[in-house]
Amino acid sequence: MDPFRRAQIILLCDLCKTAHLQSHCERCDINLCQTCVGKHLSDSSIRHKVVLYKYRKSLNYSTCPHHADELCKHYCEKCDLPVCSTCVSSSKHKGHDISDILEKLSSKTESLQKDLDELETRIYPRYEEMASDVQTEKAPLETNYGELTTIADQQGEILHREITAIVNQRKSDIQEMKNKHLSTLNKNTEEITQKMAELKQIMSDLKSILKSNDVSLTSTYKSRNSEFRTLPPKVRVTVPSLSAQKINKDQLNEMFGSLSPLSINTEHGDTMKSAEAVSSPPVKPLLDEPRVTATIDTGYRQLFSVSCLSEDQVWTCSQLNNTMKLLNLQSELLTSIQTKSGDTPTDIAVTRDGDLVYTDDSNNTVNLIKNKQIQTVITLQGWRPLSVCSTASDDLLVTMDSDDYKPSKVVRYSGSTEKQSIQFDDQGRPLYSSDAYIKYLSENKNLDICVTDQSASAVVVVNQSGKLRFRYTGHLSNTKQSFKPVGITTDSQSHILTADRHNDRIHILDQDGQFLRYIHCDLESPLGLCVDIRDNLFVAECITAKVKKIQYL
Structure with a gap:
């Protein structure tokens, strides 16, 4: 007899409690019907693992040594051991960080492998x-x-x-x-x-x-x-x-x-x-003469941000238009998406999974677009989100300032959860200026966090823990105007590239802030920057509203 037919009476979905189960989420240890699978997977903050019910793995929970009738389905981070629900509520673990044993099992299994x-x-x-x-x-x-x-x-x-x-x-x-x-x-x-x-x-x-x-x-x-x-x-x-x-x-x-x-x-x-x-990347020397290999006409009145989806497809946005466009190298529109609020986006970034993230300072939100569906993942109170980037660990880094434009900071998020806030140096002084300018940011290969600060005429670089490493305040040369960095990106060589909009050039630095070279390429008011997987540089020109693809390595 078919085991599913035999179990129709008792094997029901754990969510809707009515439909027959079809699948099992090993990450959450929950049985799902076909309809509820989609609802369950909609929570992108958790890495679910859904398999057919007959292929599920049974977990061997340990029995609590203090409460023989209970299984240890939680994990005490401070005591570094599995605990049951009764242990969690006891005074012995009061104030301790408690996590789901399945989360710990997943990370531990990954570490063992x-x-x-x-x-x-x-x-x-x-x-x-x-x-x-x-x-x-x-x-x-x-x-x-x-x-x-x-x-x-x-x-x-x-x-x-x-x-x-x-x-x-x-x-x-x-x-x-x-x-x-x-x-x-x-x-x-x-x-x-x-x-x-x-x-x-x-x-x-x-x-x-x-x-x-x-x-x-x-x-x-x-x-x-x-x-x-x-x-x-x-x-x-x-x-x-x-x-x-x-x-x-x-x-x-x-x-x-x-x-x-x-x-x-x-x-x-x-x-x-x-x-x-x-697994360090191969060394790629800088070209003596960088060259433009493609030019994309975005159709905007002004262009602010660009983010690479692939070597020949880029997302773009303007703060004068509420539509974000996906274009190819031939300037053909592949996809366009309007913001959820109807207001203009502040900045955009592409995640490791290829999804688009944008900030909206009109309603203080950070939003994720997956399969053309917009999901608000972060809503701020008293702060305005500005620039955003996706990190190697799949976190989001967001620059923000307060509603009165005074304090500025960088915040790291895992999904909707705040993991880190970077605002002051070791002496308690602000790392970033207090103003209304957007502070663009990028994570380097060595996990440094690089932020442009226009008012301070500086690129501010901190390490992964938020400790100040250096400030780059420009290179001594004949320039029309003072150094006011805007867009910023990094490449496989840990170079830092920042747009000097008023002097129509890009500065290339090494990971320790030493100036290496300029990129000119007849740029006009460069603003947004991004680098694809082959280290091609994409530059968003604000006034011309064009994206230039540049080979510089």
Whole structure:
């Protein structure tokens, strides 16, 4: 009998309570009917994982050690352990940050898988390579030391009886060095082999944990990958040499030739970089003469922002028009979307998933457009959202000022949740000017947050934690007007590019704020900037309302 037909009476959707279930969300541990799947997935703040009900994974919740009848479906961040609902409400965990065990399980499982991948593909092969190198070094020992013995024998035959004692002594020295050399390499082999055995056991344990899907084992797992990234010491032993000299009976011992001491040097094991550190981009030098490769006519009266969807498609917007346009390199309109409020957008950005985000300072909202449907993800009270960018971790960074245009700050959001606020330096002084100008921003590859501050005539760069790194206030050169940076973007080389609108040029800086070069390309009032995945620069010219695609690397 079909199991779904047999279960029609009892297997109902957990949301509507009426329709027969079809699917299961492993992230939320909830059963869904076909109609409710779409409603459930509409909450984009959570990364749902919906599968057909028959393919669902059963979770092995651990039983609470203090409340035997309850399962641990929560996680105490401070105590670093799974807890049940009764534990959460008890005084023992009062004031502690409590998260969903499924969220913790997801991140822990991801971490375990990363560790296993690194051990299997990077760390263990290096240990195998080292073990092979030691075996290779041991192979010629007999030949090398045999040659030394032969030299000693030849010298002994020339000197006959007079040097028999010396010959025997030298051979004894050679044998002792050989034994010590071999013993040293054997010891090194044992150390490496022991580490390899530990690694095999860890990899086996990780596979067992991942396969078991046991919440307790997964949540209590502690990574040891950093311990094994530092490879064991590698022993370098130099084979001694024997220098022979002509016979002189008065100086037989000296003329026979001295045997150089056995040189054993232990090199500290290299520390392997993590997989994330290894994946650095290839170096792309700057072109001496940047060139325009395409020009897009947007049709706006004035153009303010541009954001790349792909190498040949860009989103654009104007603060004189409430419609955002998706255009290709041939200036063809592919899609147009009006703002939810009917007022003009302040700034736009494209997320890692290819969705469009825009800020609307008329109603203090940040909005996400997915499948042409507009969803308000952030609503501010007392603050106006200005510029927005999507980060490598899929967060949103938003510059904003207060309703009276005085304080300004940068805020990081994960979905609708505020995670970080950046407003003051270590001495409590404001990082950014208080004015009505839009402060554009971009996240660099090293996770620095780069903000343009027109009133201060500066680019203000802070690190990931919000600590001030430097301020760039322009380059000494013949310019028409003072430096007033507007649009800003970064590329795969961690260059910082900022638009100098009044001087019709782009400044290129390195990640530490050192000026490298200008981009001119007959630009007219450049304002918005973005870079695509191949490091092509797109420049929004405010007055001409055109977007120029520029190759500069």
